[in-house]
Amino acid sequence: MNRRGFLTKTAQATGALAAADFFRYSLGGGADSLSPALAAAVKEHAEEAFEPRFLIYWFMEGAWMSYDMFGPVVPVRNDAGFSDLPRDPNDWGTVSEHVYRTRDLSPEDFRRHGEIFHGPLAEDGRELFGEMAILSSALTGSGHTRDRFKAHYGQYTVDMKAPRQPDERTVLQAFCEQAGRSYLLPNLNWHRWLSDGELDIASYPEGTGIYHALGPAWAHIVYPQTPKYTRSLVQQTLAMRNDERNHSVQRFLEQPRRQLLADRNSPELQSFASALDVYRRLIQGGDEQVDTRSMFLDPGLREEFQVEAADEEIHFELINQTLPRSKYTPNINVQAMMMFEMMTTGLSCAGWLENRLVRGFDHHWARKKILAGYPFDQREMMRRELWTPLKTFVRKLKETEYGNTGNSFYDYTTIVLSSEFGRTVGGNIDSILADPDLDEAERRKQILSQDISAHNPVNSCAFLGPRVRGSRQFGWVGQRTFQPIPIHPRTGDLDPRYDRDGNLRDGYGEPSEGFIMPNHGHVYSTALKLAGVNPEGAGRNESPHLPFILADGV
Numbered sequence: 001m002n003r004r005g006f007l008t009k010t011a012q013a014t015g016a017l018a019a020a021d022f023f024r025y026s027l028g029g030g031a032d033s034l035s036p037a038l039a040a041a042v043k044e045h046a047e048e049a050f051e052p053r054f055l056i057y058w059f060m061e062g063a064w065m066s067y068d069m070f071g072p073v074v075p076v077r078n079d080a081g082f083s084d085l086p087r088d089p090n091d092w093g094t095v096s097e098h099v100y101r102t103r104d105l106s107p108e109d110f111r112r113h114g115e116i117f118h119g120p121l122a123e124d125g126r127e128l129f130g131e132m133a134i135l136s137s138a139l140t141g142s143g144h145t146r147d148r149f150k151a152h153y154g155q156y157t158v159d160m161k162a163p164r165q166p167d168e169r170t171v172l173q174a175f176c177e178q179a180g181r182s183y184l185l186p187n188l189n190w191h192r193w194l195s196d197g198e199l200d201i202a203s204y205p206e207g208t209g210i211y212h213a214l215g216p217a218w219a220h221i222v223y224p225q226t227p228k229y230t231r232s233l234v235q236q237t238l239a240m241r242n243d244e245r246n247h248s249v250q251r252f253l254e255q256p257r258r259q260l261l262a263d264r265n266s267p268e269l270q271s272f273a274s275a276l277d278v279y280r281r282l283i284q285g286g287d288e289q290v291d292t293r294s295m296f297l298d299p300g301l302r303e304e305f306q307v308e309a310a311d312e313e314i315h316f317e318l319i320n321q322t323l324p325r326s327k328y329t330p331n332i333n334v335q336a337m338m339m340f341e342m343m344t345t346g347l348s349c350a351g352w353l354e355n356r357l358v359r360g361f362d363h364h365w366a367r368k369k370i371l372a373g374y375p376f377d378q379r380e381m382m383r384r385e386l387w388t389p390l391k392t393f394v395r396k397l398k399e400t401e402y403g404n405t406g407n408s409f410y411d412y413t414t415i416v417l418s419s420e421f422g423r424t425v426g427g428n429i430d431s432i433l434a435d436p437d438l439d440e441a442e443r444r445k446q447i448l449s450q451d452i453s454a455h456n457p458v459n460s461c462a463f464l465g466p467r468v469r470g471s472r473q474f475g476w477v478g479q480r481t482f483q484p485i486p487i488h489p490r491t492g493d494l495d496p497r498y499d500r501d502g503n504l505r506d507g508y509g510e511p512s513e514g515f516i517m518p519n520h521g522h523v524y525s526t527a528l529k530l531a532g533v534n535p536e537g538a539g540r541n542e543s544p545h546l547p548f549i550l551a552d553g554v
Contacts, residue, residue: 019182053179056352057415060361065422070122070461071136072477082371089444099426100370124388125391132470136474146160151524155524164211174528177538182273186349187222187348189212231293313330332389367448394415394464411466414464419459427454432450469552474549480501
């Protein structure tokens with residue numbers, strides 16, 4: 001299919017009316033022309049019980065050290081303490097077995113909190129563990145581009161450079177297709193596909209890669225960027241008066257009133273009711289007024305999220321010697337503050353939050369740096385980019401009541417913590433030693449310059465929220481093999497054929513039948529299921545949800 005045909009089909013698929021369309025129409029005076037019967041129906045509909053749903057991805061792009069996070073491997077040895085290679089080249093063969101961890105890391109840094117065993121990178125999140133289910137033995141992949149894509153779209157065979165097809169969906173597009181119709185800007189994403197240095201516009205033109213306009217209009221990705229940009233975006237919506245969508249709304253409202261009132265739960269009536277509610281809160285006075293001029297400027301909220309002026313700036317970084325790249329986003333604490341405001345003012349229901357730095361966690365440490373005392377430590381980054389703002393975000397959601405329901409916003413929220421893959425803690429040098437063309441000096445040079453913190457498909461993630469089976473951990477990473485142990489897809493039980501070191505027990509040569517290594521697709525489906533959306537048929541993802549992550553009765 002050529003690009004024009006693709007866009008035509010996309011336009012046909014997004015022809016339904018969303019809340020934003022009715023909202024713009026009402027700004028043009030259309031709402032004042034409602035018949036009393038229709039106005040009453042809309043008012044009653046807005047007052048009917050509605051089960052809100054929110055889905056948030058908190059993504060640490062660049063890859064955390066999973067062995068120090070949710071998939072812990074206790075450092076029984078730490079070869080970062082050595083200052084150099086063994087003097088005798090005949091002893092260099094043992095270097096392949098070396099394990100490199102943060103210099104001051106010890107077994108005591110790996111702790112058990114309730115049923116959850118974690119590494120030092122997760123230490124600052126302990127207060128959230130009671131509402132968290134952790135998946136410790138995932139097997140994702142090891143490519144930035146490919147696995148960032150899978151984190152959004154799930155697991156299936158795909159050509160990322162081909163145009164996205166109408167039935168493909170990112171996880172938030174699939175969620176918003178079901179839950180986003182009633183919001184002005186439902187699907188907020190603080191990531192940018194082309195920020196990575198591996199990508200360029202010539203290889204990934206519009207419609208390829210992670211594409212924003214899949215599904216109905218209310219599922220499309222909105223890139224909110226900075227607070228200033230989002231304020232302007234909402235204000236521009238307020239300023240809209242007449243366009244083709246307004247004519248579509250007018251034609252809808254000109255249908256016989258009997259037809260409009262016959263189906264009280266029609267999507268259009270739901271959108272209309274929501275749009276009028278958003279309109280009133282944005283325009284009218286009162287305690288619930290949303291003043292777009294002061295959005296994201298509340299000094300108390302900024303203090304709670306520890307927002308400084310520099311946090312709102314856009315960061316540019318040189319990646320792979322290409323032009324400087326940027327996600328055009330503020331720091332993640334600002335993203336969290338913005339998401340909180342957009343949720344609690346009824347403007348949005350989904351968000352993809354991502355660290356501002358391009359590949360911020362992508363530490364490719366050479367062996368020479370580690371042996372020279374390079375810190376090899378992500379603890380402060382995790383504290384700054386994840387735990388401190390996340391704990392504030394969760395606390396604020398818990399403190400804020402949803403309407404007059406007696407429940408908090410948190411009671412309706414699912415949060416997913418993830419990264420595209422993990423990182424290694426060593427490197428095999430057999431090929432260097434076996435190369436006959438290398439003399440001793442060149443072998444030594446290559447061994448010392450070898451990347452021993454490279455991409456690793458062994459990964460972990462966590463689910464947080466009231467619908468999650470809290471204080472539970474599933475999966476395990478072999479303490480000697482550093483490889484994930486398979487789990488049962490229904491129960492989460494570990495494959496009994498493996499010991500805790502990750503080796504098959506005597507008498508077994510392969511995993512038990514039916515046991516799996518979870519991937520990005522399992523996370524995709526489980527996130528949707530937790531958020532109240534049936535993952536079957538949502539996009540092209542082929543991996544089912546993991547039922548053991550869900551709390552009883554969900």
